[in-house]
Amino acid sequence: MASKDSTQRRAARVRRQVKAVAGDRLRLSVHRSSKNIYAQIIDDQKGHTVAAASTLEKDVKGSLKTGADAAAAAAVGKLIAERAVKAGVKEVVFDRGAYIYHGRVKALAEAAREGGLSF
Structure with missing residues (x-):
């Protein structure tokens, strides 16, 4: 397992490339x-969050078996896309952080694309 320092370095490297x-x-x-x-959809120039979604929200949490599977990630992806489009955001860049584009992260990204976000 990667140490905390290497994980933070990887996340910072990905974030720097994304920005x-x-x-x-x-x-x-x-x-x-x-x-x-x-x-979260973040405006780095202004330094604030435009839209956010998670599996901890009551309406999402009630419809899921667990918050830690691909189905939950897809639900969050769909919800974040819906909120972003409502806020007038169509195009974003995807920041996966220190996580591999696989499994839950991939499910969230694909659901966000289906929901109307372009990246």
């Missing part, structure tokens, strides 16, 4: 824990 190619697009950041998954 370099972002231009004026907002960033879709993903955080996954062992029990839940979280997504």
